[in-house]
Amino acid sequence: MRTVIISGGSSGIGWATAERFASGGDQVFNLDVRAPTEPSNPAVSWIENDVADWSAVRAAVTRVAETTGTVDVVIANAGISIRHGVLELTEADVRRVVDVNLLGVLGLWQAAADVMVRQRAGVLLATASVNGARGYPLYADYNATKAGIVALCRTFALELSPWIRVACVSPGAVLTPMQLAEYTPAMLDEVNARIPAGRHASPEEIAGAFHYLASAEASFLTGQELVIDGAETAGATTAVFGTGERIIGTERR
Incomplete structure (x- = not known):
């Protein structure tokens, strides 16, 4: 039985991931500001935690390590998005998106890596996005944080190999509560x-x-980004909002 920590595990991708690991016999700890919105596996424990607070994150990781004796897999999944044009961005909104989506990954990975280095074993994973590798209107700050996660993935892998493996998943469109709330x-x-x-x-x-990336089958996979997007970014496609349309703020012309 592995000890798995997932941030943002109370809904969407995080909740499904927590359930997947728990159903396989792992002990899962969910770091989230909110309790799960759906009934959860008894093997998943919720720890109220804001990933933007590095000291709270480190305390949570230390608590898990002391309780279980090990930290085997950490998945930095917590993320938020705010739909707004570049001319409507506010400093407060952007800082919150960056604090959660990018610095939240860095803080959690660093805290977990301190434990994993002593163990000489562990897997660090994170949720990035195909938006980190392309322009996508109305999500400039979100897109930038996802590009940053891919850079963190590569750098952590170079510094922490061979003991710790690092990878990120870049989904395309996923039918999550966050997606349904904005679309x-x-x-x-x-x-x-x-x-x-x-x-x-x-x-x-x-x-x-x-689950695959954390498995023995992926033992030689590190420093990589796994894109899962139904071939959305596989080739040349039309512009996001169709050919010939121009975006100014939230107005389509």
């Missing part, structure tokens, strides 16, 4: 039309990728 049914249909697979991924499909 109308018509907008979801528009996104599906751009995906060769013709649909959004389910959170469970992304959870399966994390």
Whole structure:
């Protein structure tokens, strides 16, 4: 039985990932500011935690390590997004997105790496996004944080090999509560039309990728980004909002 820590495990990809590991016999600790929104496996323990607070994150990781004796897999999944154009960005909003999405990964990984280096074993994973490798309107700050996660993945892998493996998953469109909160049914249909697979991924499909990356089968995989997007970014595609449209703030022309 492995000890697994997941941030942002109370809903969406995080919740599905916590359930996937717990169903396989692992002991899972969910670091999230909110309690799970759905019934959870008894093997998943919720620790109220804001990943933007590094001291609280380190305390949580230390607590888990002292309780279980080991920290085997850490998945930095907590993330937020705010739909706004570059001219409508506010400093407060941007700082919160960066604090959670990027610095939250760095702080959690660093705290976990301190334990894993002493163990001479461990796996660090994170949720990035295909938006980190392309322009995507109305999510400038979010996109930048996801690009940063990929850079962190490569750097941590170089510094911590051979004992610690590091990888990130970059999903395309996933049908999560966050996606449903920001997109109308018509907008979801528009996104599906751009995906060769013709649909959004389910959170469970992304959870399966994390489970693989943490497994012995992926023992030689480190410093890599695993893209799961239904071929959305596989080739040249039309602009996000269709050919010939221009975006100014949130207005489409």
